[in-house]
Amino acid sequence: MKLKHILFIASATALLPVQAQQKWDLRQCIDHAIANNLNIKLQEAQRDQNKVEVSTARNNFLPDLNGSASHSFNFGRSLQSDNTYKSLNTQNTGLNLSTSIPLFNGLQRINSVALSKLNLQAAMEDLNKAKEDISIQVASAYLQVLFNEELVKVANEQLALSKEMLDQKTAFYKNGKASQAEWYEAKARVAQDELSAVQAENNRRLALLDLSQLLELPSPDDFGIVSPAVDSLTSLSIQTSPAEVYAEAVLTKPAIKAAQYRLEGADKNIRIAKGAYYPQLSFGAGISTSFYNVSGMENGNFGSQLRDNFSQYIGLSLSIPIFDRFSTRNRVRSARIQQHTYYWQLEESKKTLYKEIQQAYYNAVNAETQYRSSRTADEAAQASFLLMKEKYANGKANATEYNESRTAWMKAVSDRLQAKYDYLFRTKILDFYRGIPLTL
Numbered sequence: 411m412k413l414k415h416i417l418f419i420a421s422a423t424a425l426l427p428v429q430a431q432q433k434w435d436l437r438q439c440i441d442h443a444i445a446n447n448l449n450i451k452l453q454e455a456q457r458d459q460n461k462v463e464v465s466t467a468r469n470n471f472l473p474d475l476n477g478s479a480s481h482s483f484n485f486g487r488s489l490q491s492d493n494t495y496k497s498l499n500t501q502n503t504g505l506n507l508s509t510s511i512p513l514f515n516g517l518q519r520i521n522s523v524a525l526s527k528l529n530l531q532a533a534m535e536d537l538n539k540a541k542e543d544i545s546i547q548v549a550s551a552y553l554q555v556l557f558n559e560e561l562v563k564v565a566n567e568q569l570a571l572s573k574e575m576l577d578q579k580t581a582f583y584k585n586g587k588a589s590q591a592e593w594y595e596a597k598a599r600v601a602q603d604e605l606s607a608v609q610a611e612n613n614r615r616l617a618l619l620d621l622s623q624l625l626e627l628p629s630p631d632d633f634g635i636v637s638p639a640v641d642s643l644t645s646l647s648i649q650t651s652p653a654e655v656y657a658e659a660v661l662t663k664p665a666i667k668a669a670q671y672r673l674e675g676a677d678k679n680i681r682i683a684k685g686a687y688y689p690q691l692s693f694g695a696g697i698s699t700s701f702y703n704v705s706g707m708e709n710g711n712f713g714s715q716l717r718d719n720f721s722q723y724i725g726l727s728l729s730i731p732i733f734d735r736f737s738t739r740n741r742v743r744s745a746r747i748q749q750h751t752y753y754w755q756l757e758e759s760k761k762t763l764y765k766e767i768q769q770a771y772y773n774a775v776n777a778e779t780q781y782r783s784s785r786t787a788d789e790a791a792q793a794s795f796l797l798m799k800e801k802y803a804n805g806k807a808n809a810t811e812y813n814e815s816r817t818a819w820m821k822a823v824s825d826r827l828q829a830k831y832d833y834l835f836r837t838k839i840l841d842f843y844r845g846i847p848l849t850l
Contacts, residue, residue, distance in 0.1 A: 433634050433635065433636050434633070434634070434635055434636065435635070435636040435638070435850065436548070436549060436552050436635075436636075436848065436849055436850045437847075437848075437849055439548050439552055439621065439624075439625055439635065440544075440545045440548050440549070440848060442625050442626075443544050443545075443547075443548045443624055443625045443626070444541050444544060444545070446625065446626035447540075447544050447624075447626065448626075449540055449544070450537065450540050450541060450544060453533070453536055453537040453540045454537060456533050456536070456537075457530070457533045457534055457536075457537050459533075460526070460529050460530040460533040461530060463526045463529065463530070464523070464526040464527055464530050466526070467519070467522045467523040467525075467526040468523055470512075470519045470522065470523075471519060473509050473510065473511040474509060474510055474511075475507070475508075475509050476507070476508050476509070477505075477506065477507050477508075478504075478505075478506045478507075478508075479503070479504065479505050479506070480502075480503070480504045480506075481501070481502070481503045481504075482501070482502050483499070483500070483501055484498070484499070484500040484501075484502070485499055498704055499704075500702065500703070500704050501702065501703040502700060502701070502702040502703075503700060503701045503702070504698065504699070504700040504701075505698060505699050505700070506696060506697070506698040507696060507697050507698070508694065508695065508696030508697075509694070509695050509696065510692055510693070510694045511692060511693045511694075512690070512691075512692045513691045513692055513693055513726075514688070514689070514690065514691040515685060515688070515690050515691075516684065516685025516686060516687065516688035516690070517681065517685055517688075518681075518682050518685035518686075521678045521679075521681040521682045521685065522678075522682055524675075524678045525675050525678040525679055525682065528671045528672070528674050528675035528678065529671075529672075529675055531667075531671045532668045532671035532672050532675070533668075535664040535665070535667045535668035535671065536664070536668050537664075538664035539664040539665050539668065542664060542842070544624070545842075545848050546839070546842065546848070547624055548621070548624050548625070548848075549835070549838060549848045550835060551617070551620050551621040551624055552621060552635060552850075553831050553834060553835050554617045554620070554621075554831075555614065555617045555618050555621055555635055556635070556637060556640065556831065557617075557827060557828070557831040558610070558613050558614040558617045559614055559637060560827050561610045561613065561614070561824065561827065562607070562610045562611055562614050564610075564820060564823050564824060564827070565603070565606050565607040565609075565610035565611075566607055568603050568606065568607075568816070568820050569600070569603040569604060569606070569607050571816065572596070572599045572600045572602075572603040573600055575596055575599070575802075575812070576593075576596040576597055576599070576600050578803065579592055579593050579596040580593060580596075587805070592809055595809055596809065599813065615630070618630045618633070618634075618635075621635070638850045640830065640831070640834055640850065648771070648774050648775055648778060648837065648840065650771075650840070650844065651771070652764070652767050652768045652771040655767050655770075655771065655840065655843050655844055656763065656764050656767050656843075658843075658844050658845060659763060659767060659843045659844065659845070660760060660763060662845045663763060663843070665759050665763070666756070666759055666760060666763060669752065669755055669756040669759045670756060672752045672755070672756075673749070673752040673753055673755075673756050675752075676745065676748050676749035676751075676752045676753075677749060679745045679748065679749075680742060680745040680746060680749060682745075683738065683741040683742040683744075683745045684738075684742055686731060686734070686737075686738040686741070687731065687738055688731075689728055689729060689730045689731070690728070690729040690731075691726065691727070691728050691729075692726070692727045692729075693724075693725075693726055693727075694723075694724070694725050694726075694727060695722075695723065695724040695725075696722070696723050697720070697721070697722045697723075698720075698721050698722075699715075699716045699717075699719045699720045699721070700715070700716075700719045701715045701716060701719070702715065763843075766843070767840075767843050770836065770839045770840050770843060771840060773836045773839075774833070774836035774837050774839070774840045777829065777832045777833035777835075777836040777837075778833055778836075778837075780829045780832070780833070781826075781829040781830055781832075781833040783829075784822070784825045784826040784828075784829040784830070785826055787822045787825065787826070788819075788822045788823055788825070788826040790822075791818050791819040791821075791822035791823075792819055792822070792823075794815055794818070794819070795815045795816055795818070795819040798811060798812055798815035798816075799812065799815075799816075
């Protein structure tokens with residue numbers, strides 16, 4: 411029973427870390443970051459504000475309805491119909507209900523609705539741009555974690571080689587085939603590689619911390635990422651030219667679309683400003699009644715007064731602008747200047763986009779070349795180290811030669827890993843400009 415109990419506890423304990431730790435792929439990380447990023451929440455709030463402005467502009471087509479009530483007291487002497495003065499105290503209560511409907515205001519309301527819709531579309535594209543930015547940041551941090559995980563493996567492999575060589579040196583030293591200095595040198599190498607392994611693990615943890623902070627996670631504890639077979643993702647060569655990528659990107663990138671919507675909105679703003687040149691026609695209607703009380707006189711009852719004093723009115727009002735101190739003219743000028751500003755902002759956005767695509771393309775091409783070269787260098791350095799390892803084991807090479815060969819191979823491995831993840835990231839950036847989702 412005791413043995414069974416121990417085995418049960420051991421198996422349950424072994425399962426705990428697996429159950430506690432979450433393994434997220436790149437898509438899950440990006441989705442979580444988008445859902446929790448504070449800058450995106452700010453952009454969402456701006457989008458919601460623009461939705462309210464659209465509703466406000468549409469509601470301007472509805473008639474307004476206003477109700478009012480008044481009550482006044484009059485004291486003192488007043489002139490009577492018989493040309494005499496008499497002291498009277500008077501109370502008067504009035505009730506009024508009115509409405510006003512703009513019939514024509516130079517198409518300002520129609521253009522205001524159109525402008526608010528374009529502003530909403532621009533705000534939605536700003537939100538999409540913020541989502542793209544955080545997606546790229548997450549992808550970069552994700553790949554950095556993968557890179558550091560592989561460096562940890564390399565550091566551990568290097569440490570294993572050092573321990574293997576220390577064991578061999580210890581046996582040689584005991585048999586008198588190696589000096590004490592050589593044994594101490596091998597022992598020091600193990601200590602150095604242990605330090606390198608600790609540093610590599612710390613770098614991995616820091617990279618994981620950076621990723622978890624982008625995801626707005628409270629802690630990187632119990633958080634891990636899926637390690638896909640990225641080597642298969644780096645086997646494809648770059649086929650698309652910068653011009654082809656730009657032709658796709660200029661039609662889909664949120665920054666470009668937002669600038670286009672704002673330029674289109676500037677035209678609506680000009681029309682709104684010009685609307686003040688036209689006459690303003692509105693329809694008005696209302697009903698009113700009153701109740702009064704004069705001291706010292708016979709007054710009608712409340713109901714009869716409300717009926718007798720009841721009145722209604724309807725009418726049209728036409729306002730013709732003649733001179734407004736050039737305020738309308740200046741608003742039109744200001745709107746045209748804003749339109750020119752948005753036009754040049756759009757052109758600058760297109761120019762910047764093309765520059766970014768060119769840089770991404772040449773960075774990807776360069777990264778591809780470096781990756782292929784680093785693989786060749788890694789293979790050569792590995793082959794050289796294996797030969798040196800055999801020579802060292804047979805006493806045909808000294809420790810310095812062995813360590814130099816091993817160091818050269820480890821550097822080649824690190825360079826290959828760096829080139830691999832740089833190439834992967836650069837190609838993903840190029841795909842991003844083509845509208846391909848960031849996935850591994």
